[in-house]
Amino acid sequence: MNDSTPANRTELSALGEFGLIKHLTQAFINEQPSTIKGIGDDAAVIDYGEKVTLVSTDLLVEGVHFDLSYMPLRHLGYKCAAVNFSDIVAMNGKPRQLFVGISVSNRFPVEALEEIYEGIRLACKRYHVDLAGGDTTSSLHGLFLSLTVTGEAEKQDVVYRNTAKENDLICVSGDLGSAYMGLLLLEREKKVYQADPAMQPDLAGYDYILERQLKPEPRTDILELLKSAGVKPTAMIDVSDGLASEILHICEDSGLGCRIYEDKIPLDAMTIAAAEEFNIQPVTAAMNGGEDYELLFTINMNDFEKVKGLEGISIIGHTTEANAGVFMASNNGPLIKIEALGWNHMRDVE
Ligand code: ADP
Numbered sequence: 334m335n336d337s338t339p340a341n342r343t344e345l346s347a348l349g350e351f352g353l354i355k356h357l358t359q360a361f362i363n364e365q366p367s368t369i370k371g372i373g374d375d376a377a378v379i380d381y382g383e384k385v386t387l388v389s390t391d392l393l394v395e396g397v398h399f400d401l402s403y404m405p406l407r408h409l410g411y412k413c414a415a416v417n418f419s420d421i422v423a424m425n426g427k428p429r430q431l432f433v434g435i436s437v438s439n440r441f442p443v444e445a446l447e448e449i450y451e452g453i454r455l456a457c458k459r460y461h462v463d464l465a466g467g468d469t470t471s472s473l474h475g476l477f478l479s480l481t482v483t484g485e486a487e488k489q490d491v492v493y494r495n496t497a498k499e500n501d502l503i504c505v506s507g508d509l510g511s512a513y514m515g516l517l518l519l520e521r522e523k524k525v526y527q528a529d530p531a532m533q534p535d536l537a538g539y540d541y542i543l544e545r546q547l548k549p550e551p552r553t554d555i556l557e558l559l560k561s562a563g564v565k566p567t568a569m570i571d572v573s574d575g576l577a578s579e580i581l582h583i584c585e586d587s588g589l590g591c592r593i594y595e596d597k598i599p600l601d602a603m604t605i606a607a608a609e610e611f612n613i614q615p616v617t618a619a620m621n622g623g624e625d626y627e628l629l630f631t632i633n634m635n636d637f638e639k640v641k642g643l644e645g646i647s648i649i650g651h652t653t654e655a656n657a658g659v660f661m662a663s664n665n666g667p668l669i670k671i672e673a674l675g676w677n678h679m680r681d682v683e
């Protein structure tokens with residue numbers, strides 16, 4: 334479905350490497366004063382003055398990290414960029430420059446790369462990030478994308494994973510589990526389609542969870558909200574692998590335990606409805622689903638009053654001393670030990 338029809342299919346060889354790079358990158362306009370030199374030399378030149386530089390890379394492999402049978406190419410481009418930016422946001426920094434390595438087989442026409450770059454461009458525009466370079470190569474099979482984002486922050490503003498303190502409050506933005514339910518839905522419709530191509534996917538009414546899977550957003554707005562409330566998190570991470578895995582990162586790295594409360598975990602009504610349909614617990618989607626790209630962070634107890642009324646932030650528990658362990662108080666009573674299963678595990682048990 335992603336190969337264009339022959340009528341508008343331009344072979345990669347028609348443009349050549351330099352022609353292709355120029356073609357793909359010409360619509361990008363630099364906005365950041367820190368981008369002294371972007372595309373067009375052997376290296377980019379970036380100047381953050383007195384500030385620190387944050388750098389993060391993601392490598393994505395077709396068939397492992399994305400499935401082009403239900404991921405439109407434009408969404409793929411947007412999502413790769415957005416989740417890359419989210420890593421900078423999770424450090425309490427501002428994403429500034431993006432570098433895109435792309436390795437592609439001649440199965441893909443120029444038009445397919447145009448779609449990916451259109452998605453990347455939309456994400457860059459929305460978050461004011463400059464495309465400042467990359468690399469382009471051919472591959473024998475499939476599509477590989479390697480994205481590197483740089484960001485800036487004042488040194489004292491950077492928030493790490495390993496700096497939570499005992500008796501901090503644990504908070505999370507938005508809602509959790511929705512991206513995973515979107516994935517299950519897309520996979521179900523793919524199977525239906527494979528069994529009978531005459532069947533059209535039945536995705537109506539599921540917009541929110543589909544959008545959460547296909548078009549995640551880095552929560553720059555939450556950083557603004559916290560800043561204007563005068564709160565600096567004591568530790569922070571973005572929820573890429575599921576709440577369980579991220580809580581364990583913060584607790585283990587900070588040398589702490591925690592209690593979170595199942596009834597405090599924010600779930601959207603559509604996540605709950607879809608989970609019921611798929612016969613799974615919504616809390617399982619939140620804990621082990623992943624790809625929500627919400628922010629999980631801890632705050633000092635003294636900041637409770639400042640945070641409790643903030644829209645889009647839920648307080649879901651608190652940290653403890655390490656010996657108390659990492660547990661969730663379930664709705665029906667018992668404490669459940671939090672373990673990181675991640676969604677690879679979820680796939681195995683399906
Ligand atoms: P080099 O031979 O030094 O690796 P290239 O010819 O690969 O340089 O790249 C020329 C310029 O285009 C560089 O600024 C590089 O960062 C940029 N560039 C190359 N490929 C991409 C891409 N896929 N996306 C964005 N910029 C790219």
Ligand code: MG
Nearest residue numbers: 467468469470
């Ligand atoms: Mg190169």
